[in-house]
Amino acid sequence: MQRLSYSIVLPICLALTVVAIALSLTRGAMPLPTNESLLTLWDGMWGTRYSDLAQFQQLVVLDLRLPRTLLALFVGAMLAQCGAVMQGLFRNPLADPGIIGASSGAALGAAIAIILLPAALQGIATPIAAFIGALVATLLVFKLAQGENGTSIIMLLLAGVAVAAFAGAAMGFLNVVADDQALRDITLWQMGSVAHVRSYSLLLCFIAMIIIACYFQRQALALNALLLGESEARHLGINVEWLKIKIIIMVTIGIGVTVSVAGIIGFIGLVIPHLVRMLTGPDHRILLPLSAIVGALLLLLADIGARLLMVPSELPVGLVTAIIGAPFFIILLIKQRRNFT
């Protein structure tokens, strides 16, 4: 496939994202006039009073649509970047944040909080438990993979599978002892949602996104060198072992934050980097920022779909990303079949 220039793809993606943000602010279960909704945003930012919307309609735009729009952007960007970095680090096209156990660890942590803790604590405890779960699972996987000769990528992948299997078994046990209400909560949590936003989770996500984006960007050249192979990168003067540790820690933080605020949202981390690589090539200096933008764009579009498909009820956004993502991934695979055989 013909690769496109960064200078063409970037403005197009940015323009599409702006359109998607406008769509996200003006579309939802409640039909509101487009220009009035956008004026409401202007009013909210500058304290003016141009919009004619009633107070509860302004509430819909500013308190409900705006936070979920921002959260979808931040979470989408982080998931796609973590996926891109993992695929680069593992030199494995299947790698996504789930593969080092982060998602299954987070799911287990959340399930423990939902089932074993009293309902009053769950609002705060579930995200924290999910974050701890992600951290513990990843560290365990990483520890298992470390040998005398540094970190073995194969061991890392296999340990990830093993830890995920164990977390799955523990989840199964919890599901057996859970009551119906907790069971339903766990199921919904696992499908992910950006609809329920707390102000501190937005701030947390924003800070985490900026930090990991800046850090990954600084490692872009090292990741490029790593594409040649581990020993080649070592000969180029890169401390490969240290790079692995630092990147895995940053990815774990990124995944832990997204999982704790939005639950498990699949396929963004796997599909977006592949898509961007097909468009502009494997150079991480371009791949990373572009993945962030396309990831944010796609998760936002998926969320718009999630709220419009079953009005006035809502679908979990993770379901939408999987429904769109899986067929899309198959198409990508068919197009790339030559490269993998």
Place this chain on the structure above:
Amino acid sequence: MNQYPPIKISYAFSRRVFLSLLLTAIGATANAQQQRIVSTDAGSTEVLVALGNGESLVGIDVTSKLPETLSAPTLGYHRSLSAEGILSLNPDMVIGSEHMGPPDTVAAIKKAQLTLLRLPTARNEQILKDNIRTISTSIDKQSQAQPLLDHINQTMAFINERQLPANTSVAFLLQMDGRGLRLAGTSTTGNDIINLLGGENLSQNNGYQSVSSEALLNLEPDIIIVASRDMSRSPTELLLKHHPLLRLTPAGRQRRIIAVDGRSLVAGISLTAIDALADIAKQLHKTPAQ
């Protein structure tokens, strides 16, 4: 003492009362200013319909059941409601249980200055009556509430006359077609039903737990109540067919295995659940322990 007084309240009779109430109430409200109500709880939906306010429902949750003449869009699961979804229906009032959520949706409803009524889940007839009073007051339908309250009082009096003897152990089972049995523990509607019948729940676990017929045999229930969503085949026959060992329990030997329509219990101790309860009490009274 083999002759029991005739049953005053049968299921069919209560249906008739219910329907006639519904029809008069619809006629009465047709001219009045129509309220727009969102109900996110099966119990409150049932009460609203029984009060003749079914027409004013503009949104319900997945567990709520409306009679065939009525319809309203579904808002999904009552613990993961969409704030914008509710607001888009432009309601005057939102009614739900204490489980309604998530918190940010509840906060948004409050911030939009809609009337929000959160009622405790009915675990006994007292809470049910309180809920009916609260709802009827808030929609100004106190007069329609009185027949419902009378009906509950009569039915409960009927049930109280037929309380089980002390220390009767009862197993409440959910029949899952071909997927085994679930035994109702504490904080389940099954447990509430056993309490109202005057029996002792033989399970002290929390919630519904999977159970084998061997374990049930060991627990020696005096009475087995089996709830099924599919009443087209006899749940008791189905239970004994799949778990023939249960014939050997005290309940099986004395033929005190009773079926109940699981759909009538979705809303906790509701108006339909109380009628179903009266039916169970009646059947148990016909076949006393030997």
